[in-house]
Amino acid sequence: MTVDGALARVIRSAADRAATAGTERCDLCAAVLADGHPHLYDTDAAELRCVCRACSVLFASEEAGRYRLVPRRRLRLPPVDTAVLGVPVGLVFFVPHRDGSVSAQGPSPAGAMRWEVDAAAWRQLAGTVEQLASMAPDVEALLVNTVRGLDEHWIVPVDDCYRMIALVRREWRGLSGGGYVWSAVEQFFKELTERS
Incomplete structure (x- = not known):
């Protein structure tokens, strides 16, 4: 790879990070999150995790290990x-x-x-x-x-x-x-x- 190619990639990468700065991302897969995204409760850390819809489906079961899907019931x-x-x-x-x-x-x-x-x-x-x-x-x-x-x-x-x-x-x-x-x-x- 040429120096110009490497520099262009670093500049693009910095531009991509700047464009997505402030964008909330899934704590499990790093996908960009929509407004009103689901949350998982991490039983090991006793903390909430912001997740995308796809990752939330993986943990919808009671047998999902350390993560528990936060329900939407009010x-x-x-x-x-x-x-x-x-x-x-x-x-x-x-x-x-x-x-x-x-x-x-x-x-x-x-x-x-x-x-x-x-x-x-x-x-x-x-x-x-x-x-x-x-x-x-x-x-x-x-x-x-x-x-x-x-x-x-x-x-x-x-x-x-x-x-x-x-x-x-x-x-x-x-x-x-x-x-x-x-x-x-x-x-x-x-x-x-x-x-x-």
């Missing part, structure tokens, strides 16, 4: 008395895990706050609300919003919960959050209604 529930879970926060989500543990996370200006929830209390609550017993471990959450007089309870994919945490972190101003963060949270819940 189900609004009647009010649920979550006081038994002992988390004194009005905007929080609860995630049951395969090992029987349950975690609660809530947004803050610094990101997610996390608590461990008494597993027996969760089982007691799930015994009274049948939809909670049907939740897919690690990838679905009970999302609760009782802030500012609201009383919303949803079963949602965990990626919705992480979007909510990012929204609060991005919009928070000052000590109390400022006026815009709460209207943004209200809009987030309106969009859940539209997507369900």
Whole structure:
């Protein structure tokens, strides 16, 4: 290969990288992702992975190993008395895990706050609300919003919960959050209604 040919290839490669900079790619195969792409939960790393539709099909089965496909179910529930879970926060989500543990996370200006929830209390609550017993471990959450007089309870994919945490972190101003963060949270819940 000539020096000119090698230089042209490097220039093309740099141009291709620049053109696709900011383009989101599949974490498994590097394909360009469409808006609204699926997610996988990596059980080993306890993280979400952005994936293309083709890769998501590979992991749709429960026997797919360390990756679990995040479902798209959004189900609004009647009010649920979550006081038994002992988390004194009005905007929080609860995630049951395969090992029987349950975690609660809530947004803050610094990101997610996390608590461990008494597993027996969760089982007691799930015994009274049948939809909670049907939740897919690690990838679905009970999302609760009782802030500012609201009383919303949803079963949602965990990626919705992480979007909510990012929204609060991005919009928070000052000590109390400022006026815009709460209207943004209200809009987030309106969009859940539209997507369900």
